[in-house]
Amino acid sequence: MSFVRRSGRMSDAQERAWSVLAPRYVIEVPRDRAATSILPDSAIDPRAVWGRDAALVVEIGSGQGHAIVHAATSRPDADFLAIEVFRAGLARTMLDADRAGARNLRLVEANAPEVLQHLLPAASVDELWIFFPDPWHKKKHTKRRLVAEGFAAIAAGVLKDGGMLRLATDWEDYALQMRDVMAAAPDFEATFEGEWAPRFDGRVLTAFERKGARVGRDIRDLSYRRVARS
Ligand SMILES: C[S@@+](CC[C@H](N)C(=O)[O-])C[C@H]1O[C@@H](n2cnc3c(N)ncnc32)[C@H](O)[C@@H]1O
Known part of the structure; x- marks a missing residue:
């Protein structure tokens, strides 16, 4: 799985936000080469x-953070982790989280599959x-998609038994791919009947x-439950 790093230019306000808020929100991680x-382990x-x-x-690709800041604010009983490679988006997320007074949210600036494999302990995530x-919608790019062969096993590793994987996309072709990938995943069962899941109201x-x-x-929307480990 690869991705394009869109560090984007940060505005002065975002740079300031980063230096003031990162110590509170951003989890510092040991890096491998990129x-x-x-770093593994x-x-x-x-x-x-x-x-x-x-x-x-845990939200993968939290972008500007709208979904996760809203969720963290409305569910103070739960903890939240935003995974994003887009620095300016992380700065925006921290500014909004700070304004909303969210203390149960942390951010990590890293490639999501590596966070699931090396940073989060196995069976530690509820959702x-x-x-x-x-969407990587051009034919020659579809292999860059995140939810592709191999992803379900990585997700299954980090989810607790009974944990939920929730997906949403506006690209029909990607939605079909997600459904195929998940239908072939032995560690998950769909929690919806019919073609698609109802809209997730936490989004x-x-x-x-x-x-x-x-x-x-x-x-x-698509939603799957991680089946119990035997
Ligand atoms: C199309 S945007 C959607 C953002 C947000 N979820 C929303 O609904 O507005 C996809 C986001 O995923 C991030 N992303 C892509 N590949 C990633 C990866 N391997 N690890 C972490 N974030 C990634 C991108 O930087 C981008 O912000």
Whole structure:
């Protein structure tokens, strides 16, 4: 799995936000070779990081952080981790989290599969969210998609027994691929009947989704439960 690093230029306000807020929000990680990599065997102890024992919700590709800041604010009983490689998006997320007074959210600037494999302990996550991952819709690029062969096993490793994987996309072709990948995954069972899952109500309704709905673009949700380890 590869991805394009969109560090983007940070505005002065974002640079300032980073230096003031990162010590509170960003988990510092030992890197392997690449800037957004994680050194193998770098597992954190969630209880130490969040300072308590609580359900852990992880969002991959949190972008500007709208979904996770909203979720962290409305569910103070749970802990949240945003994984993103887009620095300016992480700065935005911290600014909003700080404004909302969210103390149960942490961020990591890293390539998501490596976070699942090397940073989070096995069976430590209650929910894993991936909303609108990069579609890589050109034929020659589809192999860069995150939810592809091999991803389900990585997700299964980090989820607790009974943990949930929630997906959403506005690309039909990617939605079909996600469903195929998950149908072939022995560690997961679908939690919906019929073609697609109902819209996950923990996902904020973005302007993007509202506009898409107006022009008749379908957004598809999928949800899966990690089956108990034997
Ligand atoms: C299309 S955006 C969607 C952002 C957000 N989930 C939303 O719904 O607005 C996809 C995001 O995934 C991030 N991303 C892509 N590949 C990634 C990876 N391997 N690890 C972490 N983040 C990644 C991108 O930087 C981008 O911000």
